[in-house]
Amino acid sequence: MKADTIVARSTPPGRGALAVLRLSGPATRRVLEKVAPELSAPPPVRRPTLAHLVNPADGSTLDRGLVTFFPGPASYTGEDLAELSVHGGVLVSALVEEACRRAGARQAEPGEFTRRAYLNGKLDLVQAEAVADMVDAQNAALHRTAVHQMDGGLSNRLAELREALVELEALLVHQIDFPEEDDPPVPVATVLERAGAVEAHMEGLLATAPEGELLREGALAVLAGRPNTGKSSLYNALLGEERAIVTPTPGTTRDALEARVQMGGFPFRLVDTAGLRSQAGEVERMGIEVARRYLAGADVILLCLPVDMDWGEPEDSFVAEWAPQVPVVVVRSCADRVPSTDGGAEASAADEGASDVLGGAGDVPEGAGSVAGRVMASARSGQGLQELRTLLGRLVFSGLVKMDAEAPVLTRRRQREGVKDARGEVAAFRQALRDGVPAEAAVSHLRSAETALEELLGVISPEEILDQVFARFCIGK
C-alpha cells in the first residue's frame, strides 16, 4: 500500500507577510498540475518558480505564489515534496490548502511531515525529537539547541561514543576470536584508559541534562515573601501583562498562579504565591500550603521584600530553610519608593564566592549570606527588571550559559536515562577489568552500553564489531 499525499500550512497562523504550505507524497506532482497548471510538467526541481495558484474546481485564481518542487528521496520527507509560498493571512493560505485537498491531497496530521521523514530514514530518533522541540520552542535557547540537534549535534556525539565503545569491544574480541594471530595483546591499562575517556564524555553529556530538560519544561521560578511585599506586582511586571490581582490589602493572593515566560533568553514557569504568615484564615492557610509545595519543587526562588521594609525574622528563617536547597534571590521590591541609586543586580554565583555588597538603601540582612543574589527592582518603574531576568537565566542555566552554543545538550528524560545506563555499564566494565574479570565476561558491559545508545538513536547494526576487527587487524591463517 502506498502512502497518500498530505498538505498543511507549515508557518504558524498569524498575520505574517508570507505563509508556506507543504505538500508531500507520491501524488505531489499531480496536485501541482491541478493547483499550479502554469508550471511545466515535470515542475522545475529545487528552483522556486512563480505561478498562479487556482481552484481546480472552477479554475479561478486564488493567489500568485512561489512553488518549489523537491523530488524524493532527496527531500525533507524523503518523498516528492513541494513548498508553496503564498501571501500571508489566514484566508489565502486556507483557500490554497483547500485547493490542494480538492486536487487529491489530505490534510496532514500534526507532526506528520516529520514522522514521514523519520520513517523514510531521513532523521534519526534524536533528530526527530529535535524537530518537535523546535516546533514547540518558545525560547531562544531551546530553539538554538534544537536547531543544532536537528543537524545531528547530539546524534553525532552519541554515535561517536557508541563508535568508541564498538572499537573497544573490537580490540578485545579480536583477541578472543583470533588467538593465533601474532598481534600483541592490547594492555589492560590502555583499554581502561580508553573506556575512562568514554565515561568522562558521557559524564559531560549527563551534566547538561538537568538544564537541558528545563529548556523544554521551563525552570520553576517561585515568588515568595510576606504578604503585601509586591509579589503579584512583580509577577505582572515580569510577564508584561496584568495577570494577578494587586491590592494594598495583605493576603490578596490566595491561590498560586503559574505562567510561562522567557527571561534572559531562557524559559521559565513563573509562579506567584500567597504571602507567607503565621496568623492567616483558612483559605489563606491553604494557599500557603500550596506555596510551600511550589517552593519545594522550585529551580529558583524570588524572595520579595520592599526596600522600605526591614529585613526581619521571617526572612531569616525563610533563607535558612530554602537557601541550602535552591538558589534564593532577594528582590528588594518597590525600589521606586526610595531615591534612585544605581540599583541593579548582584549575583553571588557559587564559584565567585558570596558577595554581601548590597547597593543603595538596602540594609544588610543578617544571616542572608547564603542567598544567590540580590536585586533592587520596581514593578512600577520597571527599574531592575532586566537585571533580574538576566540574573535568573544565569543562575538556573549557568552550565548552558558557559557552554559552547554548538555543544550537544540532553533535553529529554529518555536521552538522560539512555546515557545514564550507558555510563553505568562503562563504569561497571572498568571495575570488572580492574577486578581481574576476563575480557570475554567483562565485554558484556560494553555490549549493554552500546545497546543503550543504540536504543536512543534507534539503530542497531550487529555487524559493526566484525567490521572493526577486519579493518584494524590483518586476519587470516
Next chain:
Amino acid sequence: MAAGRDGYDVIVIGGGHAGTEAAAASARLGARTVLITPDLDRIGQMSCNPAIGGVAKGVVAREVDALGGVMGRATDASRIHFRMLNRSKGPAVWGPRAQCDRGLYPRAVRRVLDELEDLELVQEMVSGLIMDEGRPRGVVTRGGQVVAGRVVVVTAGTFLRGKIHVGGEAGVDAGRAGEAPSLELAEALEAQGLELARFKTGTPPRVDGRTVDFSRVEVQQSHPEDYRFSGYVDEELPDQTVCWITWTGRELRDLIQENLPRSALYGGALSGRGPRYCPSIEDKIVRFPDNPRHQVFLEPEGLHTRELYVNGLSTSLPLEVQEAFLRTVPGLEEARITRMGYAIEYDYFPPHQLRHTLEVRSIPGLFFAGQINGTTGYEEAAGQGIVAGINAGLKALDRDPFTLERDQAYLGVLVDDLVTRGVDEPYRLFTSRAEFRLLLRQDNAQERLGPLARELGLLTPRQADALQRRLDERSRVLAWIRDSVARPDEVNPRLEEVDSTPLREPVRWVELLRRPEVSVEALFRGGEAPFDPEGDVAAAVEVEIKYEGYVERERERAERLREKAGFKLPEELPYMEFETISYESREKLGRVRPSNLAQAGRIPGVSPADLQNLILEVRRWRRSRPADASQEKGEAAAKAEKAG
C-alpha cells in the same frame, strides 16, 4: 524408461560435510534416507585445510556431536595434532582445534555412515528435480536414474556452477580442483524461481615436506591432552605430530604487489565477494601493506604423507609467482609445490529464502544446507547439515520441526543469522556473533543439546547411556564443590603458589573458586580431586562459579529474548500496510518474514522503535481479524504458563 529407485523418505544431494550430517541425522530418526554424491570415495572430503575446530568453530563441532553427529567422531579418529586455543583465557572461550589426516577423516566419516541401517549411498551426479505442484517428488541423475522421495536436502557445496582460477587465465569449470562442477542442478534450482548470487574463496599451495628446511622454522607442539570432540563414543586417536610456523617478509610483499594484476582475485576475473577473515595473501598485502610480516603455518596433510598445507598463503596468482614468493619465506626457499593454490567462485542461494528449519520458504519439502547457503567452513556446513537433516527426517515422518534458539547453541546463532540477517560475504562463525558467549561453550555442548537429541531419538541406547553418565557426573561434581569443605593444610600450599591468601578455617571449595586468582586447575592439579581437573566438567564448574554474576546476566538476557520470541508474527502479516514502521523496515520484514518479534529485532535496519510499532500494528491487525482472536489468547496463555 529410466531405472527407478523409490521407497525413500529423504533424498540428500551431496556427500560433503553438510550432506553427510544431514543424511546421518535423517537416518537416525528412522527416515529411509539416500545420499547421492558423484564420488563415494570422496565422502566427507576436506576441500581446503584439513583442520576441524577453532574458536567458535570448535564449539560447533561439539554441538554437532552432541546431536549425535558424525563430525566429532571422525575428527577424534583422524586428528594428528591438537591445540586448545585461548587456553590462557577463561574456559568460556576455549577453542579446541584439531589438525586431521586428510585420508583418515573421510574414511572415518564413511565408517560412521555405514553403521546406519536406514541410510543408502548412491554414486551419481544429480541433474534435475522432479516437481509436482510446487513440491519435490524426487530427483533425476546424470546416469538417468530417477530417485523418488518427497523430502530433498541439497548440499552441493562449491559445486554449483563452480569455476576455478589460477592466475590470470580464464577460469575452468570445476566444483573443486580435479572435480566436475554441477551445472544442471544449479539451473534446475534457478528454474524454481530461487534467487542466486556468487561468492568466491581461495586455497593456498601445498608443498612437498621433503623440500622444506625445518631448521629455519619454529615448531608448534601438539597439546598433550586426551581431548575428545565426541562425548558419546571413544574413538582411538592416531599418533600425534607437530606443525611449524614461519613468516613472510618484505620481499614477498614486493613480489605480490608487482604481480597483483595477474591475480584472478585481484585482476577482477572473479566477480563474487570473498571472505575478509580468510583473505588471500594478495588481500593481506593490499590492505595491510605496512605489516612487516604475516604468519604462515605449515600443517601436515597426514601421517603417511610428507605433503604440507601452507596455511596463510591462499592465492590465485600464476604458478611461477607462487613459486617465486615461496622462495622468499624462511624454510621454504627450496620448497616444491605439489598442488597449486587456486581460487574458486560458485553460486549460493541468499539464505533469507529459508526458514529456521532450513527449508526453502517457497518450496515445502526442499531443504538447503552448507556452503550453498553462503557460509564457509566445514563446521558451519556440518552444523547446517544436521539441522536440515533432522528437520527433513521429522518432516518425512510427519513430526514437529526442530529449531534452536540463539541462547541454546551456536547452531541457533548460525541459522538465525543466515535467515534473519542474510550474508554479504561468505559467513563464518565468531564468538562475537554470539550474544550468549558464556552460555555457549565447548565444555557444555553435550549438557545443552544431548537431552534434546535423546528426546528426538537421535541417540543410540549406548549413546543415551553415555549422556546420562555425563549429566550425573556433572551434578555430582557441582554438588561436591558446593557442599564439601577444604581444609587449610590441604589447600594452603596450592593457594600460596598462586599468591592467594591462605586459609585459617576450613571453607567450602566453592568459596575458594570464587577468588579470581584461583583456577580449578591450580586448586586440584595433581591432588585428589574426585573428578578430572582438566576435563569438561571442571571447565564448566570454573565458568559457572567464577563468573556466576555474568552467567546469570546472560541467562536473564536470554530470558528477555525468550519473551520477545514468545510474541509470534504470523507468516501472512501485511507488512507493507504497517504505516507506522519505516518503509525500509517494512520491506525487510516482508522479505524475511520473521516468525517472532525477537527475530524481527535482529534484521539489520529494523530499529527498536520499529519493533514497538510492530507490536501495536500486529495487535491492531489481529483485532481486525475475528477469526484470529484465538491466537492472541494463545499468546497470553503461553505467557501465563511461563510465569507459572
